[in-house]
Amino acid sequence: MTPAPHRSPVRAHSDDLLAFISSAPSPYHAVASAAARLEKAGFRERDATEDWTGTTGGGYVTRGGALIAWYVPEGAPAHTPFRIVGTHTDSPNLRVKPAPDTGTAGWRQIGVEIYGGVPLNTWLDRDLGLSGRLALRGGPDGPRERLVLIDEPLLRVPQLAIHLDRQVNEGALLDRQRHLAPVWALGDPVDGALLRRVAAAIDEDPADVLGWDLMLHDVQPPGYLGAEAEFVVAPRLDNLVSVHAGVTALVDAATGDRPPAYVPVLAAFDHEEVGSVSETGAQSPMLERVLSRSVTARGGSGEDWSRALAGTFCVSADMAHAVHPNYTERHDAGHRPLPNGGPTVKVNTNQRYATDSTGIAVFAAACERARVAWQPFAVNNAMPCGTSIGPLTAARLGVPTVDVGVAGLSMHSARELCGAQDPAHLSAVLREIMTAG
Numbered sequence: 001m002t003p004a005p006h007r008s009p010v011r012a013h014s015d016d017l018l019a020f021i022s023s024a025p026s027p028y029h030a031v032a033s034a035a036a037r038l039e040k041a042g043f044r045e046r047d048a049t050e051d052w053t054g055t056t057g058g059g060y061v062t063r064g065g066a067l068i069a070w071y072v073p074e075g076a077p078a079h080t081p082f083r084i085v086g087t088h089t090d091s092p093n094l095r096v097k098p099a100p101d102t103g104t105a106g107w108r109q110i111g112v113e114i115y116g117g118v119p120l121n122t123w124l125d126r127d128l129g130l131s132g133r134l135a136l137r138g139g140p141d142g143p144r145e146r147l148v149l150i151d152e153p154l155l156r157v158p159q160l161a162i163h164l165d166r167q168v169n170e171g172a173l174l175d176r177q178r179h180l181a182p183v184w185a186l187g188d189p190v191d192g193a194l195l196r197r198v199a200a201a202i203d204e205d206p207a208d209v210l211g212w213d214l215m216l217h218d219v220q221p222p223g224y225l226g227a228e229a230e231f232v233v234a235p236r237l238d239n240l241v242s243v244h245a246g247v248t249a250l251v252d253a254a255t256g257d258r259p260p261a262y263v264p265v266l267a268a269f270d271h272e273e274v275g276s277v278s279e280t281g282a283q284s285p286m287l288e289r290v291l292s293r294s295v296t297a298r299g300g301s302g303e304d305w306s307r308a309l310a311g312t313f314c315v316s317a318d319m320a321h322a323v324h325p326n327y328t329e330r331h332d333a334g335h336r337p338l339p340n341g342g343p344t345v346k347v348n349t350n351q352r353y354a355t356d357s358t359g360i361a362v363f364a365a366a367c368e369r370a371r372v373a374w375q376p377f378a379v380n381n382a383m384p385c386g387t388s389i390g391p392l393t394a395a396r397l398g399v400p401t402v403d404v405g406v407a408g409l410s411m412h413s414a415r416e417l418c419g420a421q422d423p424a425h426l427s428a429v430l431r432e433i434m435t436a437g
Contacts, residue, residue: 013248013424014232018222020244021234025131025217027065027089027270028147030240034067034247034268035060041251043069052297058254061290064133065089065270066280068290069247071254072263078300081311082291083262083434084399085249086282086389087242088272088318091235092116092412094123094157094180096130096194096214102181103189109181110155110194112216116273120180122413123216127153128182132214136204143210150201153219155182182216218414230340230420237416241406241423242317243268249430256435263294263308264434272318272389282389288397312399313362315433316354316390317426319418320344320377320405335378337407339419342373343426346388346403354390359402366432372425375407404429 007015024030035045043058052059056076060069066089070082097111114120130150138144157180162168185193192206198214199206222234246266253264269282276282295305323336337344345360346353367374379385394401406426408418 010421010424013427014224014420016248017232017241017244017423018234021222021236021240024089024236024240024243025129025149025151026133026147026213026215028133028213029131029149030089030243031062031065031067031268032147034069034243035062037247037251038069041255043071043254052293053299055297059294063286064280066286067268068265068287069250070263070265070290070294071250071260072294072298073259076263076298078295078298078304079307080263081308081313082265083260084265084267084287084312084314084393085242085246085430085434086267086269086287086314086316086393086401087246088239088269088276088282088389089243090116090270090273091238091240092118092273093414094118094182094216096132096212096216100194100214101189101191103187106186106188107183108185108187108189108193109183112180112182114180115215117412119413122410122415123218124157124159126156126218126414127220128155128157128216129219130154130198130214131217132212134198134202134204134209135211137208137210146202146204148198148202148214150198151217151219154197155184155216157182220415224420225417231417232420232423233415233417235415237406237408237418238319238411239272239317241319241418242426245423245427245430246317248427249434252427252431253434256431258435260435262311262434265291267393269389276389276392282392283396285396287393291397309397309399312397313359313433314390314393314397314399314401315363315430316388316393316401316403317430318388318390318403318405319411319416320346320407321411322407322409322418324409330380330383332378332380335376337375337377339407339409339417340421341375341407341419342367343404343422343429344375344377344407346377346405348378348385350385351391352385352387353403354394354401355403356400359400362400362433363402363404363429366429369432369436370425370428372429374404374429377405377407
């Protein structure tokens, strides 16, 4: 990607988004990249085992693929309400099994498991790398953790040639259990071969590897598409668009000329794509504990905590569906968002999204201040509705929440599409909410 010589702020944001996506092939890398940006802006990591008393300014905590970051303005009372942006770092993909080395008929293959709602055909015939983390033998303090990234063509899930499957274009479905193992070498399976390759990539002894969380990613870099480069095409837009927008908005809120009237917070959870039920998911107490400690660190009481929550507002930011030009009947006729039409506000009366009229009003007012258009979204009544972390956060903390997102196509695909203007516009609105909304 070659940036234009005179980039607008909107294009500069999308250029930076592409760099962020490239740096974040796994949730663990997304957290590391976000933390590095926060550190550069003056935020400091807080050790959860240490005393936070008296700490102000920007802080963050990480755990695996999750990050909670916040900024306490100087002199903010303990009962100051929060403005939370909730996102998630994980994306549907293929993840390496605990016993990965397999193969057949003279091919070495890797055993993988489907993570989340994966359109399997989008992973066929793509050059795939490997990323994630290793848990390594350590000293008295326990295991060490290292990120690993093999960002080169290493694996491939080959599609069966049409000569051997004449029904492939008539709706024949991929056998999920038998035909997902990617190939990566010739020869019989060798136990430990993949582990040795991964450990070598970070100069570690394979004997020191005690466990791993590894996943596949498409090595084709993100970029622009369209007659005027008006679209972004990239893997993991769901939901790195929102993570990047949230980090950018939080840094802007903390370093801008206008001190935030609230305590702005970014909550980037893991495992949203599989229900958020984990120690790092939105159903965990991770966010609640961090916010509570932020109150008590400023000398706050239980009453201050309750007062802070009573004035808190949350924006759940996730990708949304743009109207598909080839399948317009799948969308509600009155709710057809388009890329570059501004962020969408997602509504579902059955509470698959947490949006209500007051949430819409807060978000719409922030859009007016940011001079950004917004679009309503609701599903076709004949279609089941997806969900997000919004209802989970609203129910756990008891705070009003609005579900929003950037409209895109090919959601959950190995490569997705959204408008090149919308990520910057979403970030601008989130900044308004964090500072004055």
